[in-house]
Amino acid sequence: MTILLALAAGTVLGYLFERGDFCFHSTLRGLFRIPRQLNLVRAYLMTLLIAIPLVQGMIALGWIAPWVAPWAWQANLVGGLIFGAGMVIAATCITGIFYKLGHGMLGTLVGLVTWSLGDLLTWRGPLNPLRTALNQNPVVTGGEPTTILNVLGSSLGLGLLVLLLAATAVFLWRSPRPRQGDYWSWLPLGLSVGLFTSLAWLLARAGGANYTFGTSRVPTMLYETLSGATDPGNLWIPVALIALLPGSFIAARRAGTFWARGESSGRYTQLAAGGLLMGIGAGISGGCNLGHSLVGVPLLSLGSITTTLAMLLGVYLTDRAAGLLRPLPRLNQSSSSATTSG
Numbered sequence: 001m002t003i004l005l006a007l008a009a010g011t012v013l014g015y016l017f018e019r020g021d022f023c024f025h026s027t028l029r030g031l032f033r034i035p036r037q038l039n040l041v042r043a044y045l046m047t048l049l050i051a052i053p054l055v056q057g058m059i060a061l062g063w064i065a066p067w068v069a070p071w072a073w074q075a076n077l078v079g080g081l082i083f084g085a086g087m088v089i090a091a092t093c094i095t096g097i098f099y100k101l102g103h104g105m106l107g108t109l110v111g112l113v114t115w116s117l118g119d120l121l122t123w124r125g126p127l128n129p130l131r132t133a134l135n136q137n138p139v140v141t142g143g144e145p146t147t148i149l150n151v152l153g154s155s156l157g158l159g160l161l162v163l164l165l166a167a168t169a170v171f172l173w174r175s176p177r178p179r180q181g182d183y184w185s186w187l188p189l190g191l192s193v194g195l196f197t198s199l200a201w202l203l204a205r206a207g208g209a210n211y212t213f214g215t216s217r218v219p220t221m222l223y224e225t226l227s228g229a230t231d232p233g234n235l236w237i238p239v240a241l242i243a244l245l246p247g248s249f250i251a252a253r254r255a256g257t258f259w260a261r262g263e264s265s266g267r268y269t270q271l272a273a274g275g276l277l278m279g280i281g282a283g284i285s286g287g288c289n290l291g292h293s294l295v296g297v298p299l300l301s302l303g304s305i306t307t308t309l310a311m312l313l314g315v316y317l318t319d320r321a322a323g324l325l326r327p328l329p330r331l332n333q334s335s336s337s338a339t340t341s342g
Contacts, residue, residue, distance in 0.1 A: 002207040003239055009200050010240035011298050013213065014099050014247025016196060019255065020189030024289035025087040028315040039186045042175050044293075046190020047197065051298040052165065054198035056149075059299075064201045067210040068140035068145040069286055069296045069303035076306040078134055080292075083278050084314020088322065093289045094215045094282065095244065097275065102175020102248025107263030111275030116219035118279020123220040131284050138303070148300040160243035161300070175212075179280025182257055197294060209236035214291030216282040241290075285310075 016022070020043060027044050038095035058064045087093050090111055092100060097115065101108045121127045141150045149157040178185045184192075200212040218238045225232040252258035263271065282288040285307045287296060293311070296304025 002209070002234065002236055005203050005207040006209075006236045006239035007243045010243025011205050011247035011250070012196055013193075013200070013240070014102060014244035014249075015251040016189070016192050016247075017095060017099040017244065018103055018248035018251035018257070020184040020193070022112070022189060022193065023100075024093040024293060024311075025091060025096060025315070028084070028312050029088065029126060029319055031312075032316055032319050038175075039178060040189075042049075042172060042186035043190040043193070046172055047194040047294065048297060049165055049168050049172065050191060050194025051198045052161070052243070052300070054194075055201060055298040056300070058198070058201060064205050064300055066201065067209065068147060068299050069292065069301045069307075070140075071146040071301070071303040071306065072135040072138040072286070073303075073306055075131070075134035076285050076303050077310045079281045079283070080307040080310025080324075081281070081314040081317075083285065083288060084311040084316075085318040086274045086277030086279075087125075087272070087283055087289075087311070088233035088315055088318035089277060090271050092271075092274070094278055095288075095290045096178030097271075098241065098244040099248035101246045103252035104247040104258050104260040105263070106260060107268060107271060110263075110268050111278075114272045114275035115215075115279040117204060118276040118281075119217065119283050120223060120279075122283025123217055124223075127280060134284060135286065146302045148302065151302065157300075182255065193294070197298070204236055206236075207236050209234050211237065212295050213237065213240055214295065214320045216286055219279070255256055281314075328340050 004217070018042075022040060022043060024044075026037070027040035030039070030041055040051060043234070055066075081213075084144070090097075092111065094115060097111045098109045121253065122131050139146050141147075144150055146250070147157075148161065152160065175186070177187065183189075197212065204210070204212045214237050218241055219236060221232065224230040278288065282291075285292065287304065287307060289308075289311065292301075292304040292307040
């Protein structure tokens with residue numbers, strides 16, 4: 001039952017990611033592009049607007065009892081910064097690697113391999129002492145993992161939450177409704193992802209899991225299982241993650257966006273380096289854009305919120321650094337117009 005439910009959950013999520021081209025690298029980096037590209041930012045905000053009250057309501061009713069990411073702020077900051085840099089270098093996120101592979105970007109296999117290597121290096125290799133040191137003594141509140149609600153108190157925390165959700169709703173209400181193209185615009189994308197990631201908690205509970213989606217430690221778990229080093233335990237998360245591939249493939253075939261292709265040599269290098277950094281960053285912070293930003297933030301985990309903000313900072317700093325390395329515009333002697341190289 002666990003395997004079937006995880007396959008179904010991952011397939012649906014992969015389908016939604018592909019239909020909206022929902023890459024977290026593009027989401028965060030769009031804030032710093034000129035002009036700003038906010039379609040995916042709006043989709044993410046709509047996802048949170050839907051998921052936060054639904055998930056918190058299910059917790060209050062006792063329908064779910066999720067694991068909440070700890071607030072090990074040193075690990076959250078360091079891992080998030082590394083992960084954000086990796087996203088810019090690879091020009092994708094971890095979930096992007098999976099769903100883009102499903103729609104035919106075969107070159108993302110390189111990023112998949114190096115992401116797995118980074119995960120293994122961090123959980124079982126020479127980076128494990130660093131990960132362990134940064135994750136020591138996480139901040140707890142009342143003996144529980146720290147969330148917005150338990151650190152501020154129920155009344156103040158709920159009041160702040162209502163204000164933030166109301167401001168988000170006003171911002172989205174005033175946002176433009178773009179035309180539908182090959183991919184969904186922010187409104188149907190955010191609605192569908194918000195509703196489904198909330199529903200997935202009930203599917204995960206039926207499958208015996210206390211978390212819905214994530215990527216950190218999945219390669220290490222599979223390695224340990226195949227090598228006989230440990231009991232695999234509940235396979236919900238690795239199965240759901242792998243199921244993103246058929247989901248995105250189905251979506252791409254149905255929408256006509258499937259295109260099997262390779263990459264340039266330079267692009268392979270970017271995917272390899274970025275994938276490695278994302279594996280390391282997710283290992284240190286205990287999660288990625290999927291586990292922290294889409295699943296952990298609706299739980300109001302300060303660990304997930306801190307990691308997401310650190311990812312944003314990592315994207316910003318790496319984007320600025322990349323801008324400094326680009327060649328400056330040079331005057332074309334055969335023309336009075338300036339052209340930009342690169």
